[in-house]
Amino acid sequence: MIDPPATRQSAISGGKRRIFAGIALVLMLLLGAGLLLQHRLRQQQLWNRLLTTDSTRVTQGRELTAFAISKARPLYASHCAACHGADMHGDRSKGAPNLVDKYWLFGDGSVFEIERTLLYGVRSEQSKSHNVTDMPAFGLTGRLSAAEIRNLVQYLLQLKGQPHQAAAATEGRAVYFDLAKANCADCHGDTAQGNSNYGAPDLTTDVWHSGDDAEVFYDAIYSGQHRSMPGWIGSLNLAQIRALALYVYARSQGIADD
Amino acid sequence: MIDWTYALRRPHRSVVLPAIGAAIGLMLGGYGLFHAAPQMTAVPAGYIALVNQKGILASDFMAQTSAVTGKPFEQTTRAERDKTLQDMIDEELLVQRGVLLDLPETTTEVRDVMSAAVNAQADAASKGVPPTDAQLHAYYDAHRARYSTTGTMQVRDLLLRVGGYQNANQSTAQAQTDAVDALYRLRAGAPVEQVMQHFGLVDSGRADGGEVLDFAAKLHLGIKLFPIAAALSDGEISEPVVDADGVHLLLMQRRQPPRVADFAGVRPKVYADYVESVAKRAQDEALSILRRDAQIQIAPGPVS
Numbered sequence: 165m166i167d168p169p170a171t172r173q174s175a176i177s178g179g180k181r182r183i184f185a186g187i188a189l190v191l192m193l194l195l196g197a198g199l200l201l202q203h204r205l206r207q208q209q210l211w212n213r214l215l216t217t218d219s220t221r222v223t224q225g226r227e228l229t230a231f232a233i234s235k236a237r238p239l240y241a242s243h244c245a246a247c248h249g250a251d252m253h254g255d256r257s258k259g260a261p262n263l264v265d266k267y268w269l270f271g272d273g274s275v276f277e278i279e280r281t282l283l284y285g286v287r288s289e290q291s292k293s294h295n296v297t298d299m300p301a302f303g304l305t306g307r308l309s310a311a312e313i314r315n316l317v318q319y320l321l322q323l324k325g326q327p328h329q330a331a332a333a334t335e336g337r338a339v340y341f342d343l344a345k346a347n348c349a350d351c352h353g354d355t356a357q358g359n360s361n362y363g364a365p366d367l368t369t370d371v372w373h374s375g376d377d378a379e380v381f382y383d384a385i386y387s388g389q390h391r392s393m394p395g396w397i398g399s400l401n402l403a404q405i406r407a408l409a410l411y412v413y414a415r416s417q418g419i420a421d422d
Numbered sequence: 423m424i425d426w427t428y429a430l431r432r433p434h435r436s437v438v439l440p441a442i443g444a445a446i447g448l449m450l451g452g453y454g455l456f457h458a459a460p461q462m463t464a465v466p467a468g469y470i471a472l473v474n475q476k477g478i479l480a481s482d483f484m485a486q487t488s489a490v491t492g493k494p495f496e497q498t499t500r501a502e503r504d505k506t507l508q509d510m511i512d513e514e515l516l517v518q519r520g521v522l523l524d525l526p527e528t529t530t531e532v533r534d535v536m537s538a539a540v541n542a543q544a545d546a547a548s549k550g551v552p553p554t555d556a557q558l559h560a561y562y563d564a565h566r567a568r569y570s571t572t573g574t575m576q577v578r579d580l581l582l583r584v585g586g587y588q589n590a591n592q593s594t595a596q597a598q599t600d601a602v603d604a605l606y607r608l609r610a611g612a613p614v615e616q617v618m619q620h621f622g623l624v625d626s627g628r629a630d631g632g633e634v635l636d637f638a639a640k641l642h643l644g645i646k647l648f649p650i651a652a653a654l655s656d657g658e659i660s661e662p663v664v665d666a667d668g669v670h671l672l673l674m675q676r677r678q679p680p681r682v683a684d685f686a687g688v689r690p691k692v693y694a695d696y697v698e699s700v701a702k703r704a705q706d707e708a709l710s711i712l713r714r715d716a717q718i719q720i721a722p723g724p725v726s
Contacts, residue, residue, distance in 0.1 A: 215467035219484075220496065276495075279481060289539075289546040292482070301552055306689035387552035402468035402479070 207231075211403045214410070219276040222410060223419070229410060233420050236411030239404055243396065252415055259391045264416050269363045270294045273416060279409035285395030286363065293395055296362050297351065303386030308346055310386075312339050316346060317381045323356050323368050346385075363391075470507060473514040483507060544708035545701035553696050561696045562685050568695065569688045573636040573680040577651050579643065580604075580618060581626040583668040592622075597669040601662035605671055608659050614673065623671070631675060647672065652679070 210231045214222065223229055241250065247260035254262035261269055270286065271277025284293040302308040308316070312335075319336030321328035340348045340356075348356075351364040358366035396405055414420035469477035484495045487506040491498050525532045553561075562569065582597040582604075592600075604621045608614065617623065628642045629651075640648040647670060650660050654674035663670045685692065 212467045215480075219481075276481070276484065280485060283479075283481060287546070287549075289543045291539075292485075301693065304552060304555070304558065304689075305693045306686065387554075390550045390552070392546065392550050406468070 214406050215403050219274070219279060219406075219409075222275055222406070223413065229414060229419070232407040232410040233414060235404070236407040239400065239408050240411060243400070244408070247393075252412070259389065260393075263412050266416055267366065267369060268360055269365055270360055272360065273413070275406075275409050275413045278412050279406060281393070282400075282405045282409055283395055283397045285393045287390065287392040288395045290395050290397075294363055298363075298391075299351075299384065299389035301386065301388030302346055304388065308339065308385070312336075312345065313382055313385045315339060316348070316385055317378050320367055320381050321378065324370065471511060473511055474518055476514060476518065478507075478510050478514060483510060486510060540708075541701075541705045545704040548700045548704045549697070553693070553700075558689070558692050558696055559685060561699070562688070562692045565695070566682045569683045569691065570680040571683060573652065574633050574678045575636065575639050575651060576631055576633045576675040576677075577629045577639065577643075577654070578614070578631045578673040578675065579626040579629040579647065579651075580614075580623040580671040580673065581668045582621065582623055582670075594664060594669065598662055598664065601669040601671055605659060605662060608671070608673070626667070626670060629672075633676070636680065652677075 210228060213225075213228055214232055217225070217228065222232075240252075247258050248254055248263055249260070252263040254260045261267075266273065268277070270281055281294065284290045286294045287298065289295075300307070303310065303313055315332045315336035316339050317336065318328045318332035319334075319340055322330075322333040322336075339346045341354075343350075351362045352358055352367050353364075356367040358364045396408075400408070411420065465472050466477065468480055470480040470483040471478045483503075483506065487498050487503050488495045490506055491502050520532070526536055582592070582601050584592050584594050584597045600621050604617050604623060607617050607620075628644070628647070629639065634642070636648075636652065639651065643651055644665070646665055647663060650663055651672045651674065654660060654672060654677060656674060656676055658674045660670075660672035660674075663672070
């Protein structure tokens with residue numbers, strides 16, 4: 165049976181429509197694939213730029229910084245927040261320092277120094293980690309008596325400008341500088357402002373990683389401190405570590421929000 | 423000129439087409455065979471150099487340059503940077519050579535360093551937890567012998583020789599009987615020299631009555647006589663003791679036994695020992711895991 169001409173014309177039009185629709189679908193798919201590819205290439209370029217840009221200049225590019233922060237946020241949440249807190253304010257119970265207070269135990273807080281800490285950690289038993297020394301247990305080892313430690317605590321309170329016993333603080337100061345006893349000045353310095361090569365904190369500030377009352381000071385001097393942090397090299401790739409360093413730097417400088 | 427369309431339309435095209443494909447494949451294969459694989463020339467981002475495809479981290483390079491020159495990296499000269507990089511490349515080459523030579527298998531020093539590094543990683547966590555005073559006291563109580571002062575003694579060792587010495591061919595049994603008699607007289611208060619002369623006792627030469635530290639006395643008296651002497655008090659005389667050279671009587675003139683030091687006096691040592699024991703425990707645990715997961719086969723013979 166032969167269809168009438170009008171019906172045939174309609175069938176042809178329907179076939180053409182299907183062909184056009186198919187072509188349009190293919191074009192859209194190609195366009196989508198192209199855009200996806202372009203996005204991936206762009207991302208790859210940014211990862212590469214993140215690593216190849218000098219760490220002193222890496223914060224100057226707004227796009228790069230935004231990219232790094234967007235990639236670093238989930239990494240921080242999964243790798244760092246457990247100790248340093250989601251808000252980066254640290255955790256005194258763990259001795260994990262505040263990362264946004266502009267005081268740095270190790271290094272000067274530059275992207276490069278933060279990256280070094282992230283790469284190799286602190287006292288992580290990797291030879292490249294920050295591991296020059298740690299806070300000795302002056303009481304447990306018998307190097308200082310309880311009275312000497314109490315006096316030293318009073319001196320620390322005096323340094324911080326807090327209420328203290330003046331006579332005991334004077335005795336404590338002598339212990340602080342006594343080469344044969346505490347010799348605190350060797351690491352914390354004559355002015356007690358710390359040494360970031362050793363991870364010795366500034367004792368004149370209100371920044372205390374384990375607490376800021378006399379009891380905590382006493383315990384730190386009596387039992388010592390051996391804070392550690394894992395190195396992430398091998399667990400995270402170099403670009404991820406750079407992104408994290410940039411993120412922490414940006415937060416510490418108030419460039420980025422959490 | 424070849425009419426490809428004609429050729430392809432021919433019934434033999436089922437042969438022609440695979441043949442063309444094979445020819446193209448051979449050409450590509452030949453090209454690949456006679457042209458060296460392209461070298462990986464681009465150093466990956468984050469690295470300063472590749473040494474036999476092993477990367478030197480840019481961060482390590484910057485840190486080392488800064489450490490060697492004592493200046494911030496930005497202030498170092500190109501020559502200083504180049505020197506540092508060449509040194510790092512040299513070191514990497516030497517390490518790679520060491521691995522190739524299987525130094526961990528053949529060189530004691532390398533094995534020692536590697537073992538120590540693995541142990542250090544195993545006990546790293548234990549160092550983060552300082553002990554309490556109670557733990558130190560408990561450790562001290564459990565290991566008091568380690569914190570004892572060394573004892574001293576002034577002892578004489580009198581000997582009845584057997585088997586053809588001064589008092590002839592006396593048997594061990596005869597010497598023991600004489601020694602019991604001599605002991606009875608000595609304990610009764612008879613002068614030592616008189617008893618010695620009567621029974622033929624001589625100084626053994628192992629102890630001359632001078633004051634010696636316990637470890638020295640142990641060295642001279644030997645492991646058989648020393649514990650007996652160490653248990654004597656001032657003025658006490660031991661029972662006859664048979665040793666290889668005859669029968670001995672030990673006369674303790676003055677004894678200062680070892681004393682356990684007060685905790686306060688040995689606190690630093692207790693602390694160090696405790697920390698070491700915790701580290702050792704962590705290392706042992708890590709080693710037991712390694713042993714558990716390892717396949718260890720021991721040949722029959724010397725140890726089975």
